[in-house]
Amino acid sequence: MEEEQEYLFKIVVIGDSAVGKSNLLSRFARDEFDHNSKATIGVEFQTQVVEIDGKEIKAQVWDTAGQERFRAVTSAYYRGAVGALTVYDISRSTTFENIKRWLDELNTHCDTTVARMLVGNKCDLENIRDVSVEDGKNLAEEEGLFFIETSALDSTNVKTAFEIVIREIYKNLS
Numbered sequence: 001m002e003e004e005q006e007y008l009f010k011i012v013v014i015g016d017s018a019v020g021k022s023n024l025l026s027r028f029a030r031d032e033f034d035h036n037s038k039a040t041i042g043v044e045f046q047t048q049v050v051e052i053d054g055k056e057i058k059a060q061v062w063d064t065a066g067q068e069r070f071r072a073v074t075s076a077y078y079r080g081a082v083g084a085l086t087v088y089d090i091s092r093s094t095t096f097e098n099i100k101r102w103l104d105e106l107n108t109h110c111d112t113t114v115a116r117m118l119v120g121n122k123c124d125l126e127n128i129r130d131v132s133v134e135d136g137k138n139l140a141e142e143e144g145l146f147f148i149e150t151s152a153l154d155s156t157n158v159k160t161a162f163e164i165v166i167r168e169i170y171k172n173l174s
């Protein structure tokens with residue numbers, strides 16, 4: 001008799017404070033958006049089931065919950081991660097400039113097989129855009145990451161971002 005295999009993928013979300021990490025997670029897991037950024041502090045992770053190639057996969061997505069200064073994110077946070085979303089805010093270029101430091105952090109704690117995605121969040125704020133799509137694409141290419149722009153506010157590409165990472169993790173298994 002064949003056992004149904006269980007898939008549980010730990011995915012971490014990293015990036016500067018207020019780029020929208022918690023909201024990406026709540027949009028993905030509960031289809032909710034909080035205008036009050038404090039609302040989700042304290043939540044460690046949320047689990048969402050997605051179906052890939054007829055297989056049920058549990059995505060356990062971890063949120064830094066307010067410890068996003070460099071080095072304040074502990075190794076326990078990264079432990080066992082098989083995917084990572086590295087997030088910046090397209091309306092604040094400093095958050096984009098810090099991506100390299102977040103990738104350094106990720107490399108310190110995880111091996112290179114972790115599926116990585118560069119996420120430019122808040123793409124609904126086109127009128128105050130501070131980082132071009134081109135710059136995002138170029139950095140992703142340089143660093144060997146997938147790239148996507150999202151909006152946790154209007155839902156653009158949120159599900160897709162997580163699904164691309166989950167698919168890549170699944171692909172790496174087989």
Ligand code: GDP
Pocket residue numbers: 016017018019020021022023024034035036037038121122123124125150151152153154
């Ligand atoms: P975190 O510190 O990275 O977890 O960021 P939060 O999820 O707490 O969001 C920080 C602030 O940005 C909050 O005021 C959110 O309402 C806002 N925010 C998050 N995502 C978006 C988005 O996609 N678009 C816009 N316009 N605002 C967003």
Ligand code: MG
Pocket residue numbers: 021022023040041063064065066
């Ligand atoms: Mg947060």
